[in-house]
Amino acid sequence: MFEKRSTGVLLTLPALVFLLVLFVLPVMVLLTRSLALPEGWGLGNFASFFSSELNRTIFWRTLRLAATVTAACVVLGYITAFGVLSYTKERRGMLTGFVILPLMISPVARTYAWIVVLGRTGFLNAVLTSLGIIDSPLRLLFTETAVFIGLVQLFLPLMVLPLLSALENLPRDVIPAAQLLGASRLMVLFKVILPLTREGLVVGGTLVFTGSVTAYITPAILGGSKVMMLETLLYQRINVANDLTGAAVIAVILVITTLAANKLLRRLATPRQRQEAR
Amino acid sequence: MNELLVLDHLTLAYGRGAPAVEGMSLSVKEGELVSFLGPSGCGKSTTMRAIAGLLTPRSGRILLAGEDVTAVPPNKRGVGLVFQSYALFPHLTVFENVAFGLRARKESAAVIRSRVEEMVAAVGLAGFEHRLSTDLSGGQQQRVALARAMAVRPRLLLLDEPLSNLDARLRIEMRAELMRLQREYGITMIYVTHDQGEALALSSRIAVMNRGRIEQLGTPQALYAAPATPFVATFMGFENVFTVDGNQLAAGDGSKLPLVQQPGAGVQALAWRPQAVTLGSGPYSGTVRGASYQGDSVEYLIDSAGGTIKASAAAGSNFIPAGSEVSFDLPLAGAALIPAGAGA
Amino acid sequence: MQFLSRSLLWLVLLFLLGPFVVIVAAGFSAGDTLTFPPQGWSLRWYIKIFTIPEFQHSFVLSVWVGVGATLLALVLGVPVAYAIARYRLPFGETIRTLVSAPLIVPGIIIGLALLRYVVFTLNAPVEITLLLGHTTLLIPYAVRVVSASLDNLRSDIEEAAVLLGRSRLGAFFAVVMPNIRGAILAAFVLSFITSFNQVPVSLFLSGPGVSMLPTQMLWYMEYTYDPSIAALSALLALGAMLMVFLTERLLGLSRYM
Ligand SMILES: Nc1ncnc2c1ncn2[C@@H]1O[C@H](COP(=O)(O)OP(=O)(O)O)[C@@H](O)[C@H]1O
Ligand SMILES: [Mg+2]
Numbered sequence: 080m081f082e083k084r085s086t087g088v089l090l091t092l093p094a095l096v097f098l099l100v101l102f103v104l105p106v107m108v109l110l111t112r113s114l115a116l117p118e119g120w121g122l123g124n125f126a127s128f129f130s131s132e133l134n135r136t137i138f139w140r141t142l143r144l145a146a147t148v149t150a151a152c153v154v155l156g157y158i159t160a161f162g163v164l165s166y167t168k169e170r171r172g173m174l175t176g177f178v179i180l181p182l183m184i185s186p187v188a189r190t191y192a193w194i195v196v197l198g199r200t201g202f203l204n205a206v207l208t209s210l211g212i213i214d215s216p217l218r219l220l221f222t223e224t225a226v227f228i229g230l231v232q233l234f235l236p237l238m239v240l241p242l243l244s245a246l247e248n249l250p251r252d253v254i255p256a257a258q259l260l261g262a263s264r265l266m267v268l269f270k271v272i273l274p275l276t277r278e279g280l281v282v283g284g285t286l287v288f289t290g291s292v293t294a295y296i297t298p299a300i301l302g303g304s305k306v307m308m309l310e311t312l313l314y315q316r317i318n319v320a321n322d323l324t325g326a327a328v329i330a331v332i333l334v335i336t337t338l339a340a341n342k343l344l345r346r347l348a349t350p351r352q353r354q355e356a357r
Numbered sequence: 358m359n360e361l362l363v364l365d366h367l368t369l370a371y372g373r374g375a376p377a378v379e380g381m382s383l384s385v386k387e388g389e390l391v392s393f394l395g396p397s398g399c400g401k402s403t404t405m406r407a408i409a410g411l412l413t414p415r416s417g418r419i420l421l422a423g424e425d426v427t428a429v430p431p432n433k434r435g436v437g438l439v440f441q442s443y444a445l446f447p448h449l450t451v452f453e454n455v456a457f458g459l460r461a462r463k464e465s466a467a468v469i470r471s472r473v474e475e476m477v478a479a480v481g482l483a484g485f486e487h488r489l490s491t492d493l494s495g496g497q498q499q500r501v502a503l504a505r506a507m508a509v510r511p512r513l514l515l516l517d518e519p520l521s522n523l524d525a526r527l528r529i530e531m532r533a534e535l536m537r538l539q540r541e542y543g544i545t546m547i548y549v550t551h552d553q554g555e556a557l558a559l560s561s562r563i564a565v566m567n568r569g570r571i572e573q574l575g576t577p578q579a580l581y582a583a584p585a586t587p588f589v590a591t592f593m594g595f596e597n598v599f600t601v602d603g604n605q606l607a608a609g610d611g612s613k614l615p616l617v618q619q620p621g622a623g624v625q626a627l628a629w630r631p632q633a634v635t636l637g638s639g640p641y642s643g644t645v646r647g648a649s650y651q652g653d654s655v656e657y658l659i660d661s662a663g664g665t666i667k668a669s670a671a672a673g674s675n676f677i678p679a680g681s682e683v684s685f686d687l688p689l690a691g692a693a694l695i696p697a698g699a700g701a
Numbered sequence: 702m703q704f705l706s707r708s709l710l711w712l713v714l715l716f717l718l719g720p721f722v723v724i725v726a727a728g729f730s731a732g733d734t735l736t737f738p739p740q741g742w743s744l745r746w747y748i749k750i751f752t753i754p755e756f757q758h759s760f761v762l763s764v765w766v767g768v769g770a771t772l773l774a775l776v777l778g779v780p781v782a783y784a785i786a787r788y789r790l791p792f793g794e795t796i797r798t799l800v801s802a803p804l805i806v807p808g809i810i811i812g813l814a815l816l817r818y819v820v821f822t823l824n825a826p827v828e829i830t831l832l833l834g835h836t837t838l839l840i841p842y843a844v845r846v847v848s849a850s851l852d853n854l855r856s857d858i859e860e861a862a863v864l865l866g867r868s869r870l871g872a873f874f875a876v877v878m879p880n881i882r883g884a885i886l887a888a889f890v891l892s893f894i895t896s897f898n899q900v901p902v903s904l905f906l907s908g909p910g911v912s913m914l915p916t917q918m919l920w921y922m923e924y925t926y927d928p929s930i931a932a933l934s935a936l937l938a939l940g941a942m943l944m945v946f947l948t949e950r951l952l953g954l955s956r957y958m
Contacts, residue, residue, distance in 0.1 A: 081788050081856065084788060084789065084790065087788025088784075090784035091780065091790065093776075094777040094778060094781045094844075095799065097777055097836070097837075097840075098800065101815070101833050101834070101836075102802070102806075102837045103799070103802075105815055105817070105819060108818055109810065109813060110810075155713055158706070158713060159710055161706045161709075162709055162711075165706045165707055177714050177718065178717065179945075180717075180941075180942060180945060181717050183894050183941040183944065184721070184898070184937065184938045185898040185937045185938075186915075187915040187918045187919060187934070188724070188918075188934030191918075191934045192720030192723060192724045192931075194735070194922075195720070196719075200734070202723045232720070235713070250442075251440075251442045251444060252442055253444050255411050255440075256440060256444035256445075257446075257461075258410075258430070259409055259411075259434075259437060260432075260437075260457050260461055260505070261432045261433075261458050262432055262457070263461070274448045275446075289805070293808075293809070295901050310901070313809060314904065323817070330807070330813070333807050334807070337806075338805065
């Protein structure tokens with residue numbers, strides 16, 4: 080009954096035409112702008128982008144933040160998932176709900192909350208001052224740390240969900256089996272749990288890393304003009320300088336970075352070659 | 358011989374729930390193979406988890422070679438466990454599965470290599486070292502699980518229904534294999550099963566468990582000849598169990614047969630195997646409800662005043678068709694005499 | 702050990718959810734600036750946000766775009782999910798990649814491209830472009846959620862329905878639709894929330910008096926430091942919680958994430 084391929088193709092046609100006209104075409108035209116030079120085509124725009132020290136700083140900062148945020152989310156993700164799993168099945172649903180709740184809340188609201196917490200006259204400074212830990216308020220906002228904190232809070236749920244499902248689907252009894260063979264907690268973690276949850280780790284890692292590379296709201300609100308990332312730079316190229324070519328260059332860099340991260344992490348996800356005995 | 362394992366009034370429970378095992382005491386000697394035999398849910402796995410250190414007892418003590426190990430974590434006990442699910446590490450090869458415990462003990466590469474090869478050969482899997490454990494058949498996975506647990510030379514090896522996921526032919530084969538390995542390595546084992554045939558074939562002693570307690574502990578011969586409780590009798594194949602009620606035999610459902618010959622004082626119940634029921638003559642009568650041909654014998658279900666009686670006759674004897682009236686006897690000589698006061 | 706891992710979990714939850722408690726409190730401030738502890742308590746900021754016309758307009762626009770784009774994405778996406786689940790499509794892998802590509806391309810690039818080549822070049826109204834841009838972004842969600850549900854549905858039930866005399870389309874509505882209704886509702890909720898919260902695609906797509914609520918909030922907070930944004934953020938957070946709670950109750954939303 081489902082052998083007539085033309086029916087299937089027909090069903091996909093409206094969406095494909097829609098995406099081609101309103102997504103693929105405009106995005107492609109925009110991206111090719113990055114190769115347009117006054118005297119023809121070439122990579123000259125990329126060379127001049129990277130010749131600017133500010134641009135290089137922003138590029139490396141973006142990669143650095145994405146990497147550290149991902150690392151932090153991995154550690155916190157396992158901690159959170161283990162915590163949820165230490166409760167009975169009935170309780171886990173509610174706790175998972177708490178974890179995914181932030182995903183449903185406007186990122187603008189989520190990020191703005193950190194202004195209220197980290198600001199000069201904000202919650203944290205008020206608490207620390209009243210406890211006598213500090214005399215004058217700390218400068219927390221518009222620092223890389225603030226952006227880091229904001230991104231971790233934004234993306235942690237995306238790491239916890241795949242890790243939770245990987246841990247819940249761990250084969251029966253492998254952890255007690257490892258313990259009984261004499262494995263310490265660390266050995267159980269590194270030799271059994273990590274390898275067996277690698278796929279979840281990679282799914283979560285990809286989401287967090289690409290999300291951080293392409294973050295706009297968090298650096299815009301918590302980093303300001305001092306701590307720019309690639310997306311805030313792109314926005315600025317258009318809104319301040321009306322530099323479409325420069326924006327297209329950044330767009331290409333963003334797309335390449337996300338695709339490369341996707342590929343690389345996916346390769347890590349496929350099981351290692353059969354381990355040879357030494 | 359020395360006592361390797363002593364369970365001293367163990368009470369085991371999950372969370373705050375009712376105990377799954379209550380007041381269990383048992384001692385196992387060096388080199389023995391003790392079976393835990395009992396129906397599903399009677400607490401066999403729970404006891405194993407406690408011995409292995411995966412479950413902290415609510416009360417009671419566990420002694421290993423005289424030392425109190427109740428609070429010792431599982432990775433320091435030197436107790437091996439073969440799981441019903443095998444629990445092989447799916448990301449590791451056969452070699453690495455078997456080497457896992459040796460690596461945890463930081464053995465040298467040479468020791469690991471020779472020990473793994475020895476164990477893999479001992480379970481008949483030489484040549485499979487570099488397969489992923491998930492690429493193996495059920496029987497092969499079972500062997501890897503055994504080799505992995507034995508490679509670290511545990512003081513005590515626990516096996517939790519290790520053969521229940523295999524087909525019947527393979528089960529018998531692995532049973533023999535297990536006995537050979539036990540003899541060869543002299544490992545003390547506790548073997549969990551719900552299959553009485555398996556327990557009878559393998560064990561030095563059998564502990565029959567029911568509802569979190571040991572009903573009877575003894576050699577296979579002793580249990581088979583003289584079950585101490587109606588429950589054990591049923592488990593040992595005495596399928597017709599009656600309590601002695603004055604001069605009557607009372608079946609579980611309340612129906613009764615007159616007692617022809619008094620068994621003497623102190624007997625609480627009488628039980629007959631199907632083979633011990635004589636057909637064709639005797640003081641009782643009933644209707645054959647069903648007859649099923651078994652090859653060398655015929656099994657009969659007989660509706661009588663004492664409920665359903667299970668009887669078995671040699672295949673050569675007269676076939677009695679379903680629906681016919683038949684008289685039968687329950688001879689005292691063929692009965693197991695279950696003493697009063699023992700068991701539940 | 703269990704105590705430790707539970708304590709750590711609650712610390713993480715404090716990190717994830719604590720800031721929302723703080724903004725709810727900040728919104729109740731009586732003062733003119735965001736300070737802690739707030740200078741007195743009042744409802745003035747929670748009331749004020751309802752009187753700011755920019756917020757009113759952008760809220761209405763956000764809701765319309767969210768609903769419209771979600772419906773459009775479902776109309777386009779459900780047939781794709783069905784075709785992928787039931788037919789051996791030529792270039793199947795390419796089709797799958799294409800319908801999920803909007804998730805991989807940064808939204809700001811989609812928004813910029815639409816601004817340049819749809820609004821500027823084709824002179825399309827900004828509102829329509831916003832709707833189309835959001836639809837692009839939501840198609841992957843619609844396809845993914847509905848596909849997952851169709852994969853769990855045996856295809857022979859439609860064959861049975863056709864053998865019993867239904868038309869192909871009739872069979873779809875009679876036996877497939879009732880079984881994927883939950884997934885479609887879940888896709889609707891997820892898509893709407895995604896659209897409503899979306900910033901990067903909308904960032905460039907605005908005009909005089911036309912902007913989405915999150916974009917409007919970003920602009921507003923550049924110029925003012927009063928607690929109104931805290932109040933609005935708190936309300937949005939509470940609204941989202943309510944929505945999640947309700948849909949989880951009714952649909953078990955987390956099954957589809
Ligand atoms: N993880 C658990 N949590 C709560 N109760 C359990 C758990 N495992 C087993 N039980 C209960 O403990 C009792 C004994 O179970 P178990 O030892 O697994 O039985 P067996 O291995 O003899 O089949 C059963 O009533 C079972 O429901
Ligand atoms: Mg069991």
